Amino acid sequence: MDSSDAGHKPGFFERLSSLLVREPEDREQLMQLLHSAHQRKLLNADALSITEGALAASEMTVREVMVPRPLMEVVDVGDSLDEIIARVNTTAHSRFPVINGDRDHVVGIMLAKDLLRVRREDGFSLRDWVRPAVFIPEFKRLDVLLREFRVSRNHMAIVIDEYAGIAGLITIEDVLEQIVGEIEDEYDFDEADDNIQLDQNGLYRVKAHTAVEDFNEALGTGFSDDKCNTVGGLILRHLGRVPQFNETVVLDGTSFQVLRADSRRIYTLVVSVSPTAADSE
Incomplete structure (x- = not known):
């Protein structure tokens, strides 16, 4: 041999x-x-x-994992440079849909890195820095979209519904996370300190692995951690299954909407606490 x-x-x-x-x-x-x-x-x-x-x-399909329209982080074509920089610093995103007045009118995509080339003395208009947006139907399969992302080298697409309205957005990271699990980099919010983040709409974005004790302290709720140690565990125990994207669960007056999940686990939730639920604790 x-x-x-x-x-x-x-x-x-x-x-x-x-x-x-x-x-x-x-x-x-x-x-x-x-x-x-x-x-x-x-x-x-x-x-x-x-x-x-x-x-x-x-x-x-794209619909199952996209960021829904109300939760899109956007900039307006009429925003000042200072307003845009503040939004970039707050969200730490690298790409933003650019709207004209409202979220139904997406005119393109802005790359945060392009702001590094802006010279204040020359004046600033966001219209000069807008790149073309890619629009895709909400029922496109993820494997097909991933192939298109690779060929076109785009990292973000705007999702439209059957009536050509804006349904949400999806990034190449969203697709890859369905395959390899959640991807975190140095620009994602820190696991220890920022598992709970208040957005501009007054809603809380909560990572599913947030400890119940930390969740209670931050939002003034009183969930027991005797059976479950994490917020995601509370949802799984209540439903007896992994919830689907956009599914909403109400526990003791607190609303949990699934922002990101796959067939195996929950990643991120959008949480709204009613005043009565918080006051009762």
């Missing part, structure tokens, strides 16, 4: 193909094979999770 063959260690795709000698007849059988491979330590947990995410993304 050739010594080079004896020392050869099969790679991920070789190990996966060895499982598929008998081709699965449907997706359920494929998933059974993948889980069997994980149990036999041919696939690690991360590889299994990413494969499951990729398969799920091929069946999901």
